[in-house]
Each structure stands twice: as structure tokens, then as C-alpha cells.
Amino acid sequence: MGSNEIKRKPSNNEFTDEQTIGDYLKEHPDFFTRHPELLADLALPDVGGEQVVSLAERQVAVLRSKNESLEGNFEALLARAKENESLETRVHAVAVAAVAVATIEEAFASMPALIREQFGIAHAIIRLGPRPAYAAQSTDDDIEVDIALSRIIERVAHRRSVCDDRLPHATLDYLFGDRVGSVDSCALIPLVDRSEHVLGVLALGAGDVKRFQPNLGTVFLDRLGLLLGAVFERLYRVEAGR
Numbered sequence: 001m002g003s004n005e006i007k008r009k010p011s012n013n014e015f016t017d018e019q020t021i022g023d024y025l026k027e028h029p030d031f032f033t034r035h036p037e038l039l040a041d042l043a044l045p046d047v048g049g050e051q052v053v054s055l056a057e058r059q060v061a062v063l064r065s066k067n068e069s070l071e072g073n074f075e076a077l078l079a080r081a082k083e084n085e086s087l088e089t090r091v092h093a094v095a096v097a098a099v100a101v102a103t104i105e106e107a108f109a110s111m112p113a114l115i116r117e118q119f120g121i122a123h124a125i126i127r128l129g130p131r132p133a134y135a136a137q138s139t140d141d142d143i144e145v146d147i148a149l150s151r152i153i154e155r156v157a158h159r160r161s162v163c164d165d166r167l168p169h170a171t172l173d174y175l176f177g178d179r180v181g182s183v184d185s186c187a188l189i190p191l192v193d194r195s196e197h198v199l200g201v202l203a204l205g206a207g208d209v210k211r212f213q214p215n216l217g218t219v220f221l222d223r224l225g226l227l228l229g230a231v232f233e234r235l236y237r238v239e240a241g242r
Contacts, residue, residue: 036062087220090118094224098231104239107231115202115224122182123205125175128232129153132197135236148174152201156190159198161221163187163212175203185212189225193233202228 025031032038036058097114101107112124127149131137152171155162165185172180183205191199202225206212 032058084220091220091223091227093118095227098227101231101235102238104232104235107228107235111228111231112202115204119204121204121211122207123176123179123203125203125205126191126200126228127152127175127203128191128200129198132193132199132233132236134233134240136240146174152188152203153190153198156188156201157198159190159192159196159222159225161187161189161218161225163216163218163221164214165209165212172205176205179205182207184209187212187216187218187221189221189228191225191229191232193229199229199232 094111094114098107098111101110108126112126115121115124129149148170152175163185167186167188169180172183172186175186176183185206185208187204189202189204191202193199204212204221
């Protein structure tokens with residue numbers, strides 16, 4: 001008999017450990033019922049018998065369940081990727097249109113309508129705060145920014161969008177006026193210039209209470225705010241001849 005044919009005998013400690021495990025399983029016959037994930041790692045002998053077949057079937061069921069879970073995760077990731085691609089395309093469309101905007105008045109007239117169209121949103125409102133230092137001051141008597149707008153700008157002073165379905169009625173009334181009755185959730189998007197100064201807000205109002213929940217990711221909303229912030233900064237500088 002060659003040396004490679006000699007089988008190592010289990011040590012006394014291994015016998016003791018296996019005996020302990022066997023005794024435990026006898027005392028707890030529902031162990032694998034409580035820990036089904038362990039069945040997928042068991043090595044079963046290729047022998048007949050009802051108990052072995054039952055255990056093998058259970059392993060297959062566990063593996064099938066894991067596979068279905070992985071497939072579900074993959075499909076969810078695929079759906080999210082498609083959604084993100086769609087949002088990227090819409091933001092790009094707004095960016096292309098923004099390049100052609102020549103005046104602040106034109107921005108107010110065209111940008112909200114384009115955003116409503118691209119994102120399928122019921123209401124889109126732009127409200128600007130006090131003019132920044134690099135902007136030309138209006139020759140008309142500037143209307144002092146009221147408390148409602150000041151509080152809204154403070155709400156997004158951290159330069160991140162805020163989504164909520166429980167904004168104060170006074171805030172919603174200020175933003176949407178007589179259309180407030182059709183707004184059940186809202187997104188407040190800061191318009192941020194290159195100096196990270198908040199120029200104002202873009203408010204999106206939806207009739208679906210689930211559209212803008214507080215836990216909604218705001219990556220694309222923030223990008224939209226940066227885009228519009230750059231538009232208004234450019235227009236302010238053009239107006240001021242800078």
C-alpha cells in the first residue's frame with residue numbers, strides 16, 4: 001500500500017467534537033429548520049432513503065430561494081440604472097435649452113415650462129432671492145424679499161434639495177398660489193452659483209403625495225439646481241456687463 005493511499009484516522013478530539021455535534025443535533029431536531037441557510041453548505045452522501053431525499057430537496061429549495069433573491073436584486077438594479085439614464089437624458093435636455101437663454105426674463109418664462117415637460121411634474125416655480133454682489137442692481141425699486149422666501153432659502157442653505165409632503169401651508173401658498181390645492185408633495189431645489197451661493201429656489205409641486213418624500217434621493221435634483229444656478233449667474237453677469 002502506497003503512502004498516498006494511507007488515510008488519516010480522526011484524532012480523539014475530532015471524535016469528541018463530532019460526537020458533541022451529533023448529540024446536539026439529536027437534542028435539537030429543528031436546528032436546520034431554524035437555520036435553513038446552513039443546508040446549502042452541507043455535503044450529502046449519494047445514498048437512498050426518505051430522510052436524505054427530504055434533506056436534499058430542502059437544500060435545493062434553499063439554493064433556489066437564494067437564486068431568486070439574487071435575480072430580484074439584479075432586476076431592481078437594472079430598473080434603477082434605466083431610471084437614472086432617463087433622468088440624465090432629461091437633465092441634459094434642460095442643459096441644452098439653458099445654453100440658449102439670453103435674459104433673466106426668458107429664463108423665468110422658459111425654464112419652468114421645460115422642466116414640467118421633461119420631468120412630468122405638475123408645477124415648477126422659480127423664486128430668486130436678493131441679487132448677489134456681482135449682479136447689476138435694478139433701476140426699479142426692488143421689492144424687499146419677504147419672510148416666506150427668506151425662510152425657504154434658509155431651508156436649503158446647506159445647498160441640498162429638500163423633499164417633503166408636510167411643508168407649512170404658508171410656504172406652499174407662497175410658492176404655488178391658487179394652485180396649492182393640487183400640490184400634495186414638494187421639492188425645494190437650491191439654485192447654487194459657482195461660489196456656492198444660493199441665488200434662489202426651484203420648487204416642484206406634485207399631486208402625488210409619494211412623489212417627493214423626505215427619504216427621496218436628491219442627486220439629480222441637486223444637479224438641476226446647480227445647472228439653473230449657473231444659468232442665472234451667467235445672466236446676472238451678462239446683465240451687469242461682467
